[in-house]
Amino acid sequence: MTALRLFLPVMLALALWQGAVTLLAMPPFILPDPLRVAGTLWTSRALLADHAMVTLTEVLAGLALGAGLGWISAVGLALSPGAARLLRPLLVFSQAVPVFALAPILTLWFGYGIGSKIAMTLLIIYFPVTSAFFDALMRPPAGWEAMARVMGGSPARILWHIRIPAALPGFLSGLRLAAVYAPIGAVLGEWVGASRGLGYLMLLANGRAKTDLMFAALLVLAVLTLALHRAVDRGCLALEARRLR
Amino acid sequence: MTAPALRLTGTARVGGRVLFGPLDLAVPGGEWCCLLGPSGAGKSSLLHLLAGTSGAVTLDGSARAGDGAPLAGRVALMAQTDLLLPWLDLCDNIRIGARLRGTRPSRAQAEALLDRLGLAGMGARKPGALSGGQRQRVALARTLLEDRPVVLLDEPFSALDVATRLAVQDMAAHALRGRTVLHVTHDPAEAARLGDSILLLAGGQIRAVAPPPDAPPRAPDATATLSATGHLTRLLLEAA
Structure with a gap:
């Protein structure tokens, strides 16, 4: 059933794609047909896998670092209302700066290698994670905190034993968003300057009019993003269910 | 006292x-x-x-x-809603006050209290698996353990x-x-x-x-x- 639900839209998209190529008589270097891309996908599988691994490493490292830093920041802000008042607008302002504009400078600071891509990914996911977790921390369900205060709990222990566990769903929804954004960060970083990764490969293929390889890399990236999102989503659901059972 | x-x-x-x-x-x-x-x-x-x-x-x-x-x-307060923490098992729910004060009362004490309230052997369950009446008794146990x-x-x-x-x-x-x-x-x-x-x-x-x-x-x-x-x-x- 699930296979069928996926199969039909994919077939429709492929048919539209093939239709456009045939009707508009596109030359292959402008828009290659699906079969040609599938062929390239197969013949260049080693190359694609190699570059996909680099991108995946950047994404996972950025995701782990961004989630960790977001967690620490949100808890820090929740512990200190003063700091929250001071830093929250700064955090929002940081989101007003387009991350794309920062990519060249990150390459300058962290080098041509994997470091600048991880930094880019981290920057893109840091805000959604911090913001979702912080908002959840500041809105514990009514009653729990009052009960904890009557029991004589210190603010730090109330945070640790009540507010953080109660806010975990908020953190997880931030993490789900982050899983979708993270590949964007990594590929952006690769576009600005890299020698490896799917973003680099797409740019290279484009420059040499190997449009079929560009599309193949794009497909791999899309599948990678979907798989990551699904894995994180499944992981979050399993964690939430296990916690309450 | x-x-x-x-x-x-x-x-x-x-x-x-x-x-x-x-x-x-x-x-x-x-x-x-x-x-x-x-x-x-x-x-x-x-x-x-x-x-x-x-x-x-x-x-x-x-x-x-x-x-x-x-x-x-x-003061110990038992509010109208049970305020059980869904991620903790019953024993840990009952002992949450001690945890919040940084001490650790024995699990056996919590189990004994559950036993006296007709919830014997349920200490490792989570609140989500309980009926309304059972939840209320756990909340009472938590209040009593506050001593x-x-x-x-x-x-x-x-x-x-x-x-x-x-x-x-x-x-x-x-x-x-x-x-x-x-x-x-x-x-x-x-x-x-x-x-x-x-x-x-x-x-x-x-x-x-x-x-x-x-x-x-x-x-x-x-x-x-x-x-x-x-x-x-x-x-x-x-x-x-």
Whole structure:
């Protein structure tokens, strides 16, 4: 059933794609047909896998670092209302700066290698994670905190034993968003300057009019993003269910 | 541990509107006092004023212990909602107070308490798997384990079936003997059965009603208990 639900839209998209190529008589270097891309996908599988691994490493490292830093920041802000008042607008302002504009400078600071891509990914996911977790921390369900205060709990222990566990769903929804954004960060970083990764490969293929390889890399990236999102989503659901059972 | 008396005087307001008062409520130290009244009379707010968790309700007056020392740290509150933490098992829920204070009471103690409340062997379960009545008993166990001289109970037996309710009332009456208990209820039979003293909060005023002569917990079907239940029911009807 699930296979069928996926199969039909994919077939429709492929048919539209093939239709456009045939009707508009596109030359292959402008828009290659699906079969040609599938062929390239197969013949260049080693190359694609190699570059996909680099991108995946950047994404996972950025995701782990961004989630960790977001967690620490949100808890820090929740512990200190003063700091929250001071830093929250700064955090929002940081989101007003387009991350794309920062990519060249990150390459300058962290080098041509994997470091600048991880930094880019981290920057893109840091805000959604911090913001979702912080908002959840500041809105514990009514009653729990009052009960904890009557029991004589210190603010730090109330945070640790009540507010953080109660806010975990908020953190997880931030993490789900982050899983979708993270590949964007990594590929952006690769576009600005890299020698490896799917973003680099797409740019290279484009420059040499190997449009079929560009599309193949794009497909791999899309599948990678979907798989990551699904894995994180499944992981979050399993964690939430296990916690309450 | 000596159980202090409780005294609440003054007028309570919610956003400028008078909730109750001016009144003068006194609970003698070491006694079980039942506070009866119709819904919305301010019974729960009165408990929260004593516990210091009143939120939007303000008191123009004072809520304090008879011995003059602060109440903070000497009160256990069982609120109307069970407030169980869904991610902790029952034993850890019962012991949450100790954890919040940085100590660690034994799991065996929590298990024994569950056992006495008819929840034997359920310590490792999570609250999500429980019925309303079971959850209420766990909340009561948590309140009892706090081991405080002043205990504030807000409808603590409302979700229990008749047989369980009587058993749990007996257990609580024995466990809390010698402590100052203020027990909010809207059930006249419960007040007639458990109260060393009975107070009626209606129309913003407190009124003392004589309890049956024998010591609580009283037999639910004893003539004196039944007649007190009838009398309290009549008073509640008149107040409504």
